[in-house]
Structures are given as C-alpha cells and as structure tokens.
Amino acid sequence: MPRMRVLLADDNPTIMDYVRGMLQADYQIIGAVADGNSVCAEVERLEPDLIVLDISMGEYSGIEIARQLREQGYVGEIVFLTVHEDPDFVSAAIGAGGRGYVIKSRMNVDLGLAV
Numbered sequence: 001m002p003r004m005r006v007l008l009a010d011d012n013p014t015i016m017d018y019v020r021g022m023l024q025a026d027y028q029i030i031g032a033v034a035d036g037n038s039v040c041a042e043v044e045r046l047e048p049d050l051i052v053l054d055i056s057m058g059e060y061s062g063i064e065i066a067r068q069l070r071e072q073g074y075v076g077e078i079v080f081l082t083v084h085e086d087p088d089f090v091s092a093a094i095g096a097g098g099r100g101y102v103i104k105s106r107m108n109v110d111l112g113l114a115v
Contacts, residue, residue: 008020
C-alpha cells in the first residue's frame, strides 16, 4: 500500500525538521516550504495527500492559504500545526477546510493522531 504523501509548511526550520523526523517513518514527506507564498505553488506541483500547515507564516496566514487551496479545488487533508490555543483560531481553521488542529506544545502526542 502506498504511503500518504505529505507536504510540510512551517517557517520555523527547527519545527519543520522535528515534524519531518516524527512523520517520515510512516509517511512520504514530498516537500517542505517555509513561507506562505510557496505553499499553493508546491501543492499544485506536488499534489500532496496531506498538508501539515502552520497558521503564522509571515505575510499570509495558514488559514488564508487553506481557504485559497480549497477555492482552487484542493481536496486533500489539511492539518494545522500552531502555537495558537484560542478557540477562535480553531473555528477559523476548521471553517477554512482544516481537518485537524494541533498545538505545537502537544505535537509529540497529538500530531500522529491528527495525521
């Protein structure tokens, strides 16, 4: 059975490396981007099954990016990985098409379950 193809999007290289290490045994990490401007282009180019997407990525928020991806027809899964614990962020992320929401301080436990 083919492994799920995952794109990572986070502007923190330490977090990106950590998430890659957590997931690479079970999933195929096909790309990693560090800014919101690159996410949509890489999704179009790589066609991932899942995007692990940071909410705070500089110029564009992950929530805006998710909305744009959904409007462009992306049907894969989106799991948000963030420092934001505010319920308003959770609602906005799910409303933008996210299927999961993981707080970075709990990613050791929650990310594998969300993915």
